[in-house]
Amino acid sequence: MNGNGAPRFQEGILEAISNAPGVSGGEEAVRAILTEVARERVDSLEVDPMGSLVARIEPATRPRGAGKPRGARRAGRGPHVMLCAHMDEVGLMVTAVEKEGRLRFRRVGGIDPRILPGQAFRIGPRAVPGVIGALPPHLVPRADRDKVTLAEDLYLDIGAGSREEAEEQVSVGEYAVFDTTYEGWGTTRKGKAFDDRAGCAVLASLIQRRPPVPVTAVWSVQEEVGLRGAAAAARRVGPDLAIVLEGTASGEAPGSPPEEQYPFMGRGPALTIQDRSLMAHARLLDSIQTTAKRHRVPTQWKRPGVGGTDAGRIAISGAGVPSAVVSVVCRYIHAPAAYLDVRDAQRAVTLIWHTLETLRKEWP
Amino acid sequence: MAVSRSSHLDSLLPALSEAYGPPGRETGIRAALKRALKGAGLVREDALGNLHLHIAGKGPRLLLTAHMDAPGLIVTRVDPSGLARVSILGQTSAVDWVGATVTLDGTARGVVGWDRPKDPKETREIEPEALYLETGLRQRQAPKRIEVGTVGALLDRAERLGELWHGGNLDNRAGCAAILAAVRGTRGIRSDLHVVFSAQSDLGARGAATSAFGIDPDVAVVLDVAFVGESRGPGDIALGKGPCLGLKEEGYLPHPAALALVKRAAKAARVPHQWLIRESGGSDARAVRASRSGVPTALVAIPARRPGGPRVLIHASDLEETVKLLRGIVTTPYTGEKGSR
Numbered sequence A: 001m002n003g004n005g006a007p008r009f010q011e012g013i014l015e016a017i018s019n020a021p022g023v024s025g026g027e028e029a030v031r032a033i034l035t036e037v038a039r040e041r042v043d044s045l046e047v048d049p050m051g052s053l054v055a056r057i058e059p060a061t062r063p064r065g066a067g068k069p070r071g072a073r074r075a076g077r078g079p080h081v082m083l084c085a086h087m088d089e090v091g092l093m094v095t096a097v098e099k100e101g102r103l104r105f106r107r108v109g110g111i112d113p114r115i116l117p118g119q120a121f122r123i124g125p126r127a128v129p130g131v132i133g134a135l136p137p138h139l140v141p142r143a144d145r146d147k148v149t150l151a152e153d154l155y156l157d158i159g160a161g162s163r164e165e166a167e168e169q170v171s172v173g174e175y176a177v178f179d180t181t182y183e184g185w186g187t188t189r190k191g192k193a194f195d196d197r198a199g200c201a202v203l204a205s206l207i208q209r210r211p212p213v214p215v216t217a218v219w220s221v222q223e224e225v226g227l228r229g230a231a232a233a234a235r236r237v238g239p240d241l242a243i244v245l246e247g248t249a250s251g252e253a254p255g256s257p258p259e260e261q262y263p264f265m266g267r268g269p270a271l272t273i274q275d276r277s278l279m280a281h282a283r284l285l286d287s288i289q290t291t292a293k294r295h296r297v298p299t300q301w302k303r304p305g306v307g308g309t310d311a312g313r314i315a316i317s318g319a320g321v322p323s324a325v326v327s328v329v330c331r332y333i334h335a336p337a338a339y340l341d342v343r344d345a346q347r348a349v350t351l352i353w354h355t356l357e358t359l360r361k362e363w364p
Numbered sequence B: 001m002a003v004s005r006s007s008h009l010d011s012l013l014p015a016l017s018e019a020y021g022p023p024g025r026e027t028g029i030r031a032a033l034k035r036a037l038k039g040a041g042l043v044r045e046d047a048l049g050n051l052h053l054h055i056a057g058k059g060p061r062l063l064l065t066a067h068m069d070a071p072g073l074i075v076t077r078v079d080p081s082g083l084a085r086v087s088i089l090g091q092t093s094a095v096d097w098v099g100a101t102v103t104l105d106g107t108a109r110g111v112v113g114w115d116r117p118k119d120p121k122e123t124r125e126i127e128p129e130a131l132y133l134e135t136g137l138r139q140r141q142a143p144k145r146i147e148v149g150t151v152g153a154l155l156d157r158a159e160r161l162g163e164l165w166h167g168g169n170l171d172n173r174a175g176c177a178a179i180l181a182a183v184r185g186t187r188g189i190r191s192d193l194h195v196v197f198s199a200q201s202d203l204g205a206r207g208a209a210t211s212a213f214g215i216d217p218d219v220a221v222v223l224d225v226a227f228v229g230e231s232r233g234p235g236d237i238a239l240g241k242g243p244c245l246g247l248k249e250e251g252y253l254p255h256p257a258a259l260a261l262v263k264r265a266a267k268a269a270r271v272p273h274q275w276l277i278r279e280s281g282g283s284d285a286r287a288v289r290a291s292r293s294g295v296p297t298a299l300v301a302i303p304a305r306r307p308g309g310p311r312v313l314i315h316a317s318d319l320e321e322t323v324k325l326l327r328g329i330v331t332t333p334y335t336g337e338k339g340s341r
Helices: A011-019 A028-039 A163-169 A194-206 A228-237 A282-294 A310-315 A342-362 B002-017 B027-036 B170-183 B206-215 B256-268 B285-289 B316-331
Strands: A044-047 A053-057 A081-086 A091-097 A103-108 A120-123 A128-132 A175-178 A183-185 A188-191 A215-220 A241-249 A323-330 A338-341 B042-045 B051-055 B061-067 B072-078 B084-089 B101-104 B108-114 B131-134 B151-154 B159-161 B164-167 B192-198 B219-227 B244-248 B274-277 B297-305 B312-315
Touching (some): A011 A194, A028 A044, A028 A053, A053 A228, A081 A194, A081 A342, A194 A215, A228 A310, A241 A282, A282 A342, A310 A323, A323 A338, A323 A342, A338 A342, B002 B170, B061 B316, B072 B131, B170 B316, B274 B297, B285 B297
Parallel strands (some): A081 A215, A081 A241
Antiparallel strands (some): A044 A053, A053 A215, A183 A188, A188 A338, B042 B051, B072 B084, B072 B151, B101 B108, B101 B151, B164 B312
């Protein structure tokens, strides 16, 4: 797809990081891939104390006077923009190994326990396969057939017959991720953890070329457990403004009134006006919208009032940072397999890229 | 002169109360306050939308802050029937919106209704999902004119009702008016005074957190309103008994030295006061108190009553006593406290 002057969305990155495990607090594998992708493209790269990957990349042309003292905004360079996407995904953590070899777990991040029974997982750094035990219909008592097993009654089964046997494979504290492999057909892509590997891949695609303004790219940690990594990173980075890249939930739901079913997969990036963590900065949002119109990138609204993102914490860090969120709309996030439309990912790259150009000219 | 002071409030309060200023979109109230602050000192707006006034002076850096935002409604969709569905921005319940007149970004007006239960005997609580905005626009026009994300604010001008002020958005436009009245033309300010009309307070003290961080004050006084029924102190608070001094909120305790400053000022100015103890919920005080490595902070609250519906009541004498107290606070030297914060 033509990004009209913007970098191309790198689908290979999405595939690699979607397949990699990275539950909140255990983002190493994702970070390693992104480090490789970013290393040659950026001016500096570090892992901050929380574990977020922070890359600094200067604009394409270095105007004279680039060596001016830090702190003072240098004329003509535009604002220092923090682009942020979180690396972590929702998953499980093993909390106990039982005598019979079954694993007890707790959920990390928001997973609806009703979707868990029967699901396949990969556990720990060795990607040990496991399934969440569910009785076959033959054995379910008639009275229980319409019931969902409570989250605390669920267990992971790795096929072990005893605690000893199980502990050879996994140990308490290890994470489990949905056992889903990335695939695609037409413009649809299927995979796990598109929230927020979609945003991570959009960000990685953007920095393949020198941006129009100074950019600090942050791939943050622990978003799903309370927006933690971005809060710390924002304080260190101290940007002039921030745009958070997300993979957000589609509103398409059979049965609800059509006017309620937004945003849609395949209809362009979703813009946030307000969610539980953020009131988007009005002027920054306006810049993004104007840019979208100018470059004919279709956009839609994310439903107000629901969800929360890293932007909420970045916005109130330090003395305040104007912040906005641009999302790739995905179906079935926080579940074993999500869908996205790869055209939306390219549109997000295009929109952010041109927004950075707009900001160089028009901000503050 | 007491006379000029109260007449001052008589014109200020109605104007401030009707200004548009839902959390994160405080455009109208910010403009109104800017106009009122002409000539008072250095005025600026920051990244979160807070409005700052700096009256440079010698002495400790004093932050005096009141939130200027008031709850709003945000449009989530427009029904085929032309009714706009909304969700609430801020800490109010749906029942307080029913019957309110709302302005939508200055582009249209609406009246808030709710889906009544089919059975009139059913007495259930009003859920936010049941609220809608009737805009009077034609059925086909409404979805085009009213976009998702449009933010509505209560359109209501405060008026006198005997000894009381009666009106929408008085939480916390009353506080804003009191600060304006207290700092304009006041001589003998004994501090480097930073006044902040904070934004997004109703979404969790967001503006207060960032402005306190930016200013890094030596001492801070937060001004808000408190509602009758909220205090679990030595008896509830009441209208007409003077401003409340906050002793406790959720996640907040006053700093002794900051509280001492307020008490000294109250005593010197002969301002009666009452105590406020909130077990749940709170003001901007918590965010200011916990900013950076901790800011000595006191909370002053104007007593208010919510009779039901969108409007609130405050007593005119409480407002005037609050102005006197604030004037005392900015003219009383802050001596800090020996020992730890």
